[in-house]
Amino acid sequence: MNTSGNLKTIPSDRALDDAHYLLHSALNAYRREQRNVRDSQASPQTCLEAVRDCLDAAACRGISLSVVVLGHWRTATTDMLGEGAERFLLGDVLTGGHDLTVLQREAHLLDTVDRDRLSGLSAKGATVKVVPGQATGVIVVGSELALVNSTRPGQSGAVRLLRDPDAVQALHQLTAVLHDVAADFDHWVASAALLDKDLMVEVLRMLCLGAKDETSARQMRVSVRSFRRHVAAIIKTLNVRSRFEAGLRIGQLAMASGLRPPGHLLDMPAEPGTD
DSSP states (O other), X not given: XXXXXXXXXXXXXXXXXXXXXXXXXXXXXXXXXXXXXXXXXXXXXXXXXXXXXXXXXXXXXXXXXXXXXXXXXXXXXXXXXXXXXXXXXXXXXXXXTOEEEEEEESGGGOOHHHHHHHHHHHHTXXXXXEEOXXXXXXXXXXXXXXXXXXXOTTOXXXXXXXXXXXXXXXXXXXXXXXXXXOEEXXXXXXHHHHHTOHHHHHHHHHHHHTOOHHHHHHHHTSOHHHHHHHXXXXXXXXXXXSXXXXXXXXXXXXXXXXXXOGGGGOOOOOOTTOO
8 A cells, every 4th residue: 555645635624615515516406407307216226226227338338437435334325225235336336347436424433344344345446435524325326326315314215316417417526525535444444543542642642742752752651762663653554654644644534534633632732942
C-alpha cells in the first residue's frame, strides 16, 4: 500500500456542504420527474433485479459499470438489496468484472463482523473508504440507476428506485465528492487500533504538541528510547513516512469516522523552550 505524496486533507465544511447540496439536487430532480420514473418505490427484490439487469445489459455491451454503495454497510445493502446483498456484490459485481466502491459512514459503529466483511471486500478488489456524516443509504449503478433508502424506523420497503438521468447524475456527483474526501478503510482500521490504546493516544498527543522527544518522554514517564520506539510503531502502523504525516493521517481518519482526533483533546502546553 503506497501512500507517498497522496495524503488526503481533512474534509472542509465547503466540501460537505457541496455534497449535501448535490443530494438535495438529486432528490429534487426525482420529485420533478417522479411521474416518469418507473418503480419509484420498490422492494429489495425488485431493486436487486433492477441492478442485476443493468449489469447484464452492460456485460452484453462488453463494458463494466461502477457500483457505489454509500451508507452504513449492513443497513445500506440489506435494506435495499435484501439478505443476499453481500453475495450479490461479491459475485455479480466484483467477479463479474465491475468496479465496487463502498463509502462507509459512521464507521465507529461497525462491529467486528462488519469490519471483517469490509476488509474482505477490500482484499477482493473493492475500494472501501470511510466518510463523515450520518448514514444515508444510496447505491449508484453507473449512469443507469440509483437507489435511495428513505426507510424510517418502524417502516419497511421505502426504497426509491431512480432511473431519471438527472437524478442519477446528481447522486453520482455526490458519491464522487464524498470519495475525494474519504479516508482509506484499512488506514482507518489501523488508526482505530491505535486510539484503543491509552499509551499510543498519549504518544499521539505529544506528537501533536510538537514537543522534543526528551520532553515527551519525561511527561510520559518513559525513557527517550521507549518513546521513540512507540513513535516508530505509529508511523509503521499508519504507513506514513514522518511524524508530521502521522499527525495528518490520524486527524483525517478520526474526522472521517466522526470521532475527535487526539489533537483536539490537548489542553496541556509544551514546556517553555521546546519545539
